[in-house]
Amino acid sequence: MIHQKYVDEYIQDYKSGKILLNKERIALIEFVEQKIYTREDIYFHDEMIEQCVQYIEKWYFPLLPFQKFIISFVFLFFSANNRNVFKKFLIMMGRGGGKNGLISGVSNFLQTPFHNINDYNISIVANSEEQAKTSFDEIYLTIERNPQLKQFFKNTKTQIVGKQTNAIIQYRTSNGNTKDGLRDGAVVFDEIHQYESNKDVKVHISGLGKRPNPREFYIGTDGYVREGFIDSLKEKASKVLNGKTRFNALFPFICKLDDEQEVNDPKNWEKANPMFSLPMCAYAENLFDEVLEQFEDLQDDPSNREEFMTKRMNLPVSDTERSVATYEELLATKREVGDVEGFQCIGGLDFASIRDFAAVGLLFKQEEEYFWLTHSFVRKEFVDNFYGYSRPRESVNGKRQFAPIKEWEEKGFLTVLDEPSINPQHIVDWFLEKAYHHSIKKIVADNFRMDILRPLFENAGLEVLVLKNPRAIDSLLAPRIESAFANHRVRFGDNQMMRWYTNNVLRKLKKDGNVEYLKKEEVRRKTDGFKAFEYAMYLGDELDSGNIDDYLDIANSFF
Structure with a gap:
């Protein structure tokens, strides 16, 4: 010894x-x-x-x-x-x-x-x-x-x-x-x-x-x-x-x-900052008073909570009043999706803007777990302007990038399109290719540009459920989605981009008690992948019930 x-x-x-x-x-x-x-x-x-x-x-x-x-x-x-x-x-x-x-x-x-x-x-x-x-x-x-x-x-x-x-x-x-x-x-x-x-x-x-x-x-x-x-x-x-x-x-x-929760008792703060172990030196006493004042300020202005928890307590957290999932819950989605060849699934599509991002995906369900396979299409001009896509890698210099588009492209999470607007045929072709490997029961999408998309899907033999008022499903699906994240029943596999999408969602609690999913920042913090996931989750619980057609009839009449 x-x-x-x-x-x-x-x-x-x-x-x-x-x-x-x-x-x-x-x-x-x-x-x-x-x-x-x-x-x-x-x-x-x-x-x-x-x-x-x-x-x-x-x-x-x-x-x-x-x-x-x-x-x-x-x-x-x-x-x-x-x-x-x-x-x-x-x-x-x-x-x-x-x-x-x-x-x-x-x-x-x-x-x-x-x-x-x-x-x-x-x-x-x-x-x-x-x-x-x-x-x-x-x-x-x-x-x-x-x-x-x-x-x-x-x-x-x-x-x-x-x-x-x-x-x-x-x-x-x-x-x-x-x-x-x-x-x-x-x-x-x-x-x-x-x-x-x-x-x-x-x-x-x-x-x-x-x-x-x-x-x-x-x-x-x-x-x-x-x-x-x-x-x-x-x-x-x-x-x-x-x-x-x-x-x-x-x-x-x-x-x-x-x-x-330990942050509520200042006695626990020495776990994050060993300077606060007793007896404190003069420097530590002054620092403790400063941190205590910042903590008390959170009562009046909780918007700084994430910064306080991350920087003072060394514990990155997401405010559940502002985020769909906590940091730990997002990490839990890293589990592998596994082999879903031939499995029944629901498609999800968000095509809100033809000039920046579009997201597609397939939702699978096994027992109580949801598996999500997704892909994105992005316009080169947009990602050049807002994420520095075409810049030489050496110019990034290891610093934080807002979104590492080039890396995600290499990993196959997205396709960069050099065209004036995203051609909807890319969307249809993606689902057609996946239809060779999986049983796509239905594709759920919002009503944006569906006058163009619907005929393309119909010609391809793919059924689409159009949500005429997609925001109406936020409150309806919030308990299901947030429960799935909280109980670690969502798998995105190694798709970092999907976790980025989800982390960009602002969970807003309205005065009437209903939840609304918005963007934390309008331009760069894209949420398309999450919205596609949400749309698919609308029919997600019907994947293993065997009566999806009856449910679709009810859904269509509701919307």
Whole structure:
């Protein structure tokens, strides 16, 4: 058995009830006790850990137990070759938790002779120069304010160089112009919630491995980009903690609320922000007062709730008064649709605008679960203007895109049409092709452009139910649709675009108590795929009843 005093102290703080931890950190402690402490082939470099702690506390700020806990694993090594055990570190917590301050101190220490690696260059990467300079400027100002440190570092506005080790710290923005960077020993990725993929990350870590003990630090608070880079890191963290991947694939220190209801008791906030563990330092007390004031403001202006929960509590949620499904419910739709060859289904079609998007889909039902296969047709001019479809990928630079149309096109979720308006024949042809593989009982659509579409469908031998007043079905179907999402009975498979459509829907509760489905933003936040799904759901519960024709007669008379 191995041990480390700062790790032991943190574990004891939890077990004694001194601090309150979220599920991920509880799992991390169990992981340390079962997968780290029990190994005989690794060791904590106690001397280097102590030197790092003392360096930061002397030149930067007093460290809290959770920060010393993290530092300990930065200097965990294999006994056989003295290589670091963890190469990747994920540090996530609510805004104000001290992520940047900790990484500033650790990065500066790695430049020193205490670390004992020459030319251990460090890049601090973020999507904007302002954010990339956060830790850089903290290091720069610390050196400028201390004449003793200035003897050991060459300090400029663009580089901080350790005179004895020639280790360079510099900041970088996420763009294609900085591909050929330093031969880094470590890379810090800040504000990781803004990355849609690992494309830009791979560029910046390509130089690692040319120096001993390379490290990658991923720090940030959660954000609004789903199924992007940050979600892949969280998934890897879960696999590490659950023993489903290599034990040292990632060191995850994730602080967040376990449930959104916990926000109502400020005692729970330390789950998301470890600065709030008692006794709080002066900085933490001021921060707590600021967060408390923001929380109280939500009573009068609940519109900021999603921002507060995401940024302060590190728990992305969707307000059910504004969204059809929560974040967790949307994630549950990722389950595979499976083989539905030859199955009976209902078609859904939203063709509200022939100049931007049109969506089609097939709804299947097995027992109590709904399976939705969908496709979209989009006009090139529209997606060029509003989503940058034709821009070179290098110009995106890893930043958040409003909708990654090019990626969705490559995955087959949509077809980009270079034509003045969407030709309705594309819609009919899609359903005809699917009719070879599935039994399409009926296609449900709104009445827009049906004077053009109906003859095309009839000539193709496809039956269409036209909803003359499609908004009338929102309140009718809301309980069925929202219950299906809440009980994880909806499957979209790997179709990210369908989750994007659904997340763009504004659930409005009218004064008469009825629900209306609108758009959260009129132009760019498209909802066509969801509306097609909703139309199909109108007949969804009849798929396994065997009396669909009788129901269609009733439906036609109603509309």
